[in-house]
Amino acid sequence: MGKHSKKVTCSMCNGTGKQTFNNDNRQEERPCPGCNGTGQV
Numbered sequence: 954m955g956k957h958s959k960k961v962t963c964s965m966c967n968g969t970g971k972q973t974f975n976n977d978n979r980q981e982e983r984p985c986p987g988c989n990g991t992g993q994v
């Protein structure tokens with residue numbers, strides 16, 4: 954934390970702040986681990 958002074962769009966979720974996982978044929982949405990659900994890093 955604090956390493957990036959400039960906020961950029963998270964490349965893991967493309968700025969959405971969430972990621973979808975396939976869980977037993979169900980789609981589950983979770984906060985992106987890369988940006989903690991903010992969509993920016």
Ligand SMILES: [Zn+2]
Nearest residue numbers: 963966985988
């Ligand atoms: Zn993200």
